[in-house]
Amino acid sequence: MMKLMRYNKLILILMMVFSWLSLLSLGKSSFKRFLPAGILIAFITRLENVMAKKRTWWWWYEKLHPKLSGSFPFVWGPFIVSSIWILKFTYGKPFRYLLVNLIADSIFVYILIDKWLTKWGIASLVRMKKIQLSCLLFIDTLLLYGFQFLIEKVRGNK
Structure with missing residues (x-):
């Protein structure tokens, strides 16, 4: 295990x-359509990470650079990219959207944090319980869908 660390x-x-490379198969129009909402939710998640650091909700042990937290590759990698993919396949189908996000967020909170991030010394929850993180991610889920809804309205899309 030490070798992996x-x-x-x-x-x-x-x-x-690799997250960003997966977008090569997304299609240009879908990328342009869902990227703004993805970027906006990534900025909100970045703000959540700033609050989390101040309140010690969770801790990132690994840093890419002294001024660049280990949360950076998660937020600007799998988080933003998965948000774009999920919107592509579920936007306009709110029940499916919520179900897919619930599954993805649960895998992150209840499996990846314990089985990977904590054991490898990358990050761990400190003063936040898993259910609280699940609720925070659910709020992010609603915000992401709401942002995309507003973007679609402004653009005049159905």
């Missing part, structure tokens, strides 16, 4: 890069 930065960087 030496590669945490590389793992974080590759996770971000």
